[in-house]
Amino acid sequence: MKSGERAAPEGVGRFGPRPAPAPGGSRTSEKPPGGALSDTALTAPRPGLPGHDRQASVLRWGGLLAAAALLIVVCALSLAIGAKNIPLDVVWNVLVHQRGGEDAFVIEKLRFPRTALGVLAGAALGLAGALMQGLTRNPLADPGLLGVNNGASAAVVVAISFLGVGSPLGYVWFAFLGAAVAYGIVYLLGSTGRNVTPDRMVLAGAAVNATLIAFVSAVILHDTRTFDEFRFWDVGSLAGRDLGVVFQVGPLILVGVVTALCLARPLNALALGDDTGRALGARTERTRLFGAVAVALLCGGATAAAGPIAFVGLAIPHIVRMITGPDQRWVMAYSLLLAPVLLLGADVLGRLLAAPGELETGIVTAFLGAPIFIILIRRRRISAL
Numbered sequence: 546m547k548s549g550e551r552a553a554p555e556g557v558g559r560f561g562p563r564p565a566p567a568p569g570g571s572r573t574s575e576k577p578p579g580g581a582l583s584d585t586a587l588t589a590p591r592p593g594l595p596g597h598d599r600q601a602s603v604l605r606w607g608g609l610l611a612a613a614a615l616l617i618v619v620c621a622l623s624l625a626i627g628a629k630n631i632p633l634d635v636v637w638n639v640l641v642h643q644r645g646g647e648d649a650f651v652i653e654k655l656r657f658p659r660t661a662l663g664v665l666a667g668a669a670l671g672l673a674g675a676l677m678q679g680l681t682r683n684p685l686a687d688p689g690l691l692g693v694n695n696g697a698s699a700a701v702v703v704a705i706s707f708l709g710v711g712s713p714l715g716y717v718w719f720a721f722l723g724a725a726v727a728y729g730i731v732y733l734l735g736s737t738g739r740n741v742t743p744d745r746m747v748l749a750g751a752a753v754n755a756t757l758i759a760f761v762s763a764v765i766l767h768d769t770r771t772f773d774e775f776r777f778w779d780v781g782s783l784a785g786r787d788l789g790v791v792f793q794v795g796p797l798i799l800v801g802v803v804t805a806l807c808l809a810r811p812l813n814a815l816a817l818g819d820d821t822g823r824a825l826g827a828r829t830e831r832t833r834l835f836g837a838v839a840v841a842l843l844c845g846g847a848t849a850a851a852g853p854i855a856f857v858g859l860a861i862p863h864i865v866r867m868i869t870g871p872d873q874r875w876v877m878a879y880s881l882l883l884a885p886v887l888l889l890g891a892d893v894l895g896r897l898l899a900a901p902g903e904l905e906t907g908i909v910t911a912f913l914g915a916p917i918f919i920i921l922i923r924r925r926r927i928s929a930l
Contacts, residue, residue, distance in 0.1 A: 605875055608868060612882040616664070619889045623660040624652055626893050628901045658788045662850055663889040663906075665791060666783070667857060669798045669847035671884020673840050674858025675865070675876050676805045679812040680836045681743040687859035688724075691750035693844040694853035695757035696727020701778055702764045706771040713786055713850075716778060717793050720849035725841040727753055732837045781854035781907020783892050794846040801842030802881070808836055809874040816871065854907045856914025857884050864917070887913070 624636045631648050639649045670688065677686040688694050700723025704710040710719065731753050735746030765772040814827035822829055847854075861884045862876055869875035888906065891913055895904035 605869055609875075609878060609882065612879060612886070616882050616886050616889075619886050619893070620660050620664065622893050623663065623889050624656045627651070627656065627896050628903075654787075658786055658791060659783045659892070660889065661788070661791050662786050663783050663892055664885045665795060665798055666847040666851040666854070667885030667888035668881050669801065669843040670854065670857040670888070671861040671880035672802060672805050672877055673843035673847070674884075675862040675873070675880045676808065676812075676836055676843070677840055677858070678862055679816065679873055679876075680833055680840075681746055682816065683743055683747055684863070685859070686747075687856075688840075688844040688848065689754075689853070689855065689859075691746065691840075692727040692731045692753040692757065693724045693840070694848055695754050695761070697721070697724040697845065697848040698761050698775075698779060698853065699723050699727070699757045702761050702771060702775055705774050706764050706768050711774060713778065714789055714793075717790060717849045721794070721797065721845040724845035724848050727757065728837065728841045728844070732833075778852045780905045781852040781910070782905045783851055783888075784903070784905075786850065790850050794850045797842050798846040801839045801846065804835055804839040805843065806877055808832055808839065809877050812836075812873040813871075816873070852907060854888065855911050856918065857888055857910055860914045860918050861887060 621633060621636065624640075625631050625633050629651060631652065635648050636652060638644050639652045643649075674687050677688070677691065678684060680686075681691075683690075697720040700719040701716050703723075704716060704719040710716060731746060731749045734749035734752070735743075761775075765775055811822070811827040811832040814822040814825045815829060815832060816822075817825070844858075861880050865876050865879040865883060869879055888910065891909035892906045894913075895906055895909040898904055898909075
């Protein structure tokens, strides 16, 4: 202090009275120059939130356990219900005690591979839908929108018509390769330099889809044998597949699941926009690149094994957001369990509706998924991404 200046009285500054301290000894939060909130204001704890967060976390974990229990129930029904209904205690004895007989043959050779494929394909489609909607920030994103289904269809048509492949086990690698290549093309066309923009990806997907649909139509209209074989794969079904298909696509889907789950936190940051995501430490280009790899593995594997199945990857993430909110960690975890419930439930319902025959799974999921999605839209419960 310079000589000759008087010290200001306590509580009074050079330019007037200082603001009184807030109750409890702390000052009220002030805005620094520019209008931005101070670090104290941004990080100060708000009363009541810790308990609320704990309660929400308990409810979410409880819901996740309930979803797992529901999946077990649906798997048991898938093993028991069909052209010949088998009691659940017999199913248990066959699985645990390895009892023989006709029931054991039906369960082990027909229904167990079908159920395992339903769990695998359903989990892959549900997780892929949640991942694609998070990456593109488009609530309508699903395997059909970004060229995955039609890429697999084009490859299967080539395999049947030009290479003479005639079994689902032979389609698998062609369908997977076609799905991966189609999504890779959409990803490249949707990129601008080093950045991938959601709008460009959707437009690129529409263009690639139109081209692939034209190619598939041109081939099957001039080759009736290809049309007869392709239509059974194209409708989407879990029937007629053995464990060989599960073992082929299982490792690919497993890698895709692990990769997608690792991207949950970066996707939460990207949901705020690319600039904000970068400010929060998310590497947007790397996240989208690994996301593209995960989508190719998940969608390619599921579509290759079961054919193009609609509405599972589209509807399930929206239903999950009604339960969990927009946090991608919970959305992915719930989608991983509830999507197989929908797919296997549709498969069981198809057996009941057309007994002793059955409706193809892809038809039933379309009939189930479309009304559910319309109800969600009418009630305006589609969550913003």
